[in-house]
Amino acid sequence: MKRAAAILLLLIFLFNWFGYRLLSDYLQHRADTRLESQLDQNQYNEANLIEIRIPLNMPYQNVSSDFERYDGEIEYNGIHYKYVKRKVANGELVLLCLPNENRMRLQNARDEFFKLVNDLQNAPTKSPAPAHTVKSPVTEYWQQQNNWHFEALAAQQHHYTSYAAVIPSSPPTTTPAQPPEG
Template sequence: MKRAAAILLLLIFLFNWFGYRLLSDYLQHRGDIRLEAQLDQQQYNDANLIEIRVPLNMPYQSISSSFERYDGQIEFNGIHYKYVKRKVENGELVLLCLPNENRMRLQNARDEFFKLVNDLQHNSQSKNSTPASSIKNPVTEYWEQQNNWQVEALAAQLHHYTGYNNVIPSFPLRTTPAQPPEC
């Protein structure tokens, strides 16, 4: 009975430590695959598409008059976007994107779970009065580093340089070709 309880507590500890991250990453990956399948089958609303224009500085650009399907993603201001279509027009790359709501929902759920598990509260119902932004790393919190740099001490040292007369031989080099050695 004690062994089963110890194993159960160890599994809960391991899930709390990194298991929920693996689970949330798996759910995000599965959601991305579903969204890509919907985009490939053109199951989206064109009114939700957001246009992004990026200037291109490339010679000999291939200009396309119609959009082509394109995969990719970007995060801007905390919102995840999934590329749907692209084309090159007037020296600009035109991307049409959809907000990836599923990824944002899962990311928010993961962040909320992290706050709950680690007892981080932002509202006035918290147990202690310390704000959530005062999370401290126990390794660097007590690591005191003193930098007593003294530039004057480096300037006072004598520097020894190698003179050119030691490197370049004193006898003149031959400029006329000589006969090669016989084999």
């Protein structure tokens, strides 16, 4: 009985450690594959397409008058977009994109699960700290005394070797002899 409980707790620990990441990545990959197949079969609403224009500065462009199917994705302001079509016109790359709502939903669920599992929603907030800074616990208590002296470098005399005397100004040339007759 103890062995079964230990195995169960180890499995829960491993799932908590990296299993939910693998599960969410699998679900996200499956949703992306499903969306790509729908896009390939033109099963989407044309009214939901968002146009992105990117100026191109290329001398030899393949100008295309019609849109062609194109795969890719971009994230802008926290919203994931999936490329649907593209064309090159008037020196610009024109991309038609769809917002990838399934990916955003799965990513939000993954982040919420991470917060719930690691008990981040109940963390006491004393003062709002900027989200982009990370404090290192080692450097908080580490005083470093830097006693650098640059006077020693300034006092040194630097000697430079002139290579003009070592390397000849022009390579020696020899006149070629007449080839043998044969």
